[in-house]
Amino acid sequence: MYPDVCLKLPEWIAEEVGDPARCYATLEERMALAVRLAARNVVTGGGPFGAAIFEIERGRLIAPGVNRVVAEHCSLAHAEAMAIMVAQQVLGTFDLGRADLPPLELVTSAQPCIQCYGNLWWSGLQRVVIGARREDVEQLTGFHEGPLPDDWAGKLEHRPPLHPIAVARDVLREEARAVLRKYAQSDGPVYNPGE
């Protein structure tokens, strides 16, 4: 009687990712994928955000993600959320920090908003790697980030009894900013419900 919620990545995602077995050695290589996904998402009518889940040590890609809010009629379908949910389907668990898994991280082209911050908190991920800053998102595009808690990064890095989530920032920030700027110039929709 009530519909299922079926969220899909765009059809182009596998082609854009390329070799699924490739290992991404550096944070910059991993971020370059997230930024490329964000850029392609803009061209195909989506929001200017890309993300991916990687094995921290080996750099193996577990799942990509792009913003699918408008396409999927789902305000939760931010790029980070899509990457986390797809990774959980790939690995068959709600806990990406499960003891038999290698440590995993979220790489995201822009700072997580309040919603994605919450997603990260319960994901089991052990690091977040961020491209553009909050002020880049808000000033360049008009998207809001919401009421992140004070010292949001420090709270990730120290949250007993939960394991810490390390934070790396400003990785390829300029490249990530360029996608946001391009989105603004393309007059893409800025969908802040309630504005």
Next chain:
Amino acid sequence: MYPDVCLKLPEWIAEEVGDPARCYATLEERMALAVRLAARNVVTGGGPFGAAIFEIERGRLIAPGVNRVVAEHCSLAHAEAMAIMVAQQVLGTFDLGRADLPPLELVTSAQPCIQCYGNLWWSGLQRVVIGARREDVEQLTGFHEGPLPDDWAGKLEHRPPLHPIAVARDVLREEARAVLRKYAQSDGPVYNPGE
């Protein structure tokens, strides 16, 4: 190449809801449904949380939700998130505050955690009605709520340029607490990834 994310409500949900055309006049009637869904979810192996989206004025039910984290391998699938996502599928929009829709609200058996707080922020909903308090959840079950921003309720009620989200608390709090207590007594799993 990457799996879709298909999230389903449990098979019993339509039966538990009963008459789908019923209008729920009072906040207590609406909360009674959320609490009943939470209680049934416990009996069937899920987390002790229930929620629903209603039309504020008429009390018409748009979508129910229960916690599906373990069943669906998805750390995002809290009761509030399920209700929001199903409502967005029912109405065919990511924006539950769209101008042609009546004002809608989230009724939840327990205070939203950091993740559900973020979901609420971008949902377009115009009110949240809460049963059990944060301390009820944390003390009775051991589930954490995460780093909600200071004055989380005030920030919902005043967030220009976005419309306000009104907050009603302690609705059927004792009934909602009873479900949490029952869950703890049943030795249900407390899945805080990373603990």
